[in-house]
Amino acid sequence: SGVLGVVGYYAYAFAMKREEASRIAALTSLYPAFVAILAAIFLNEIFSIKSYAGIMLMIFGATLISYKKGKFYKLVPLAVVIIAVVANIFWAIEQTASKISLNSYGFLQFFAGYMMGTLFMTAPSLIIPHFRNNFVKELKKLKRNVVLLLIFSSAIWAIGIILFFYSASLGPITLVSALSIIAPFAVLLYTIVVTKIWQKILKEEIDRKTLALKLFAIALIFLGTYLITT
Numbered sequence: 001s002g003v004l005g006v007v008g009y010y011a012y013a014f015a016m017k018r019e020e021a022s023r024i025a026a027l028t029s030l031y032p033a034f035v036a037i038l039a040a041i042f043l044n045e046i047f048s049i050k051s052y053a054g055i056m057l058m059i060f061g062a063t064l065i066s067y068k069k070g071k072f073y074k075l076v077p078l079a080v081v082i083i084a085v086v087a088n089i090f091w092a093i094e095q096t097a098s099k100i101s102l103n104s105y106g107f108l109q110f111f112a113g114y115m116m117g118t119l120f121m122t123a124p125s126l127i128i129p130h131f132r133n134n135f136v137k138e139l140k141k142l143k144r145n146v147v148l149l150l151i152f153s154s155a156i157w158a159i160g161i162i163l164f165f166y167s168a169s170l171g172p173i174t175l176v177s178a179l180s181i182i183a184p185f186a187v188l189l190y191t192i193v194v195t196k197i198w199q200k201i202l203k204e205e206i207d208r209k210t211l212a213l214k215l216f217a218i219a220l221i222f223l224g225t226y227l228i229t230t
Contacts, residue, residue, distance in 0.1 A: 002117020034092030054227025061220030
């Protein structure tokens with residue numbers, strides 16, 4: 001599971017480098033749909049039509065939140081779309097495999113194995129001189145505040161991963177995966193606050209039309225959440 005998750009992130013980063021971040025974020029919000037298919041096949045997680053409709057609404061809402069004004073007409077290159085879909089598929093397999101593991105092992109045993117898998121895929125990159133030298137070179141350029149932010153964000157990511165898989169140990173992975181895409185809503189709130197307080201740090205579009213669209217997207221996410229949890 002850890003290995004698959006890292007491969008998915010590699011595909012995500014590869015696509016992100018070649019297309020706008022907001023559009024890739026939207027394309028890679030599709031993984032709950034793949035999880036729903038895999039979980040139905042391998043875990044017998046079958047839900048009502050209402051629940052699946054809720055999942056689709058949440059995915060659509062997450063896509064709208066990532067929409068950038070004036071960019072809709074511009075098509076994403078097919079190769080980039082394929083890479084984004086590959087990331088979705090790897091994450092879906094990762095989450096389904098994780099649930100199968102959690103059904104057989106305790107949470108701590110699973111998480112230890114998961115982290116070993118992620119280290120197995122990431123640590124060897126520092127052995128390659130080219131990657132290692134570039135990493136050290138770029139790290140030296142960073143200011144202390146930036147380094148602290150990177151450490152903080154890494155810690156937050158770790159906490160998020162722990163909470164996600166602990167939730168998966170308690171309930172169906174299909175629903176846990178779908179609920180996890182509420183993240184764009186949290187990011188939207190965070191960026192609005194930061195933009196208002198520190199305008200030079202982030203340049204988020206928060207004009208009335210953009211906010212209206214994003215509020216509509218949020219309403220879809222919450223409606224989808226309601227449908228899959230009732």
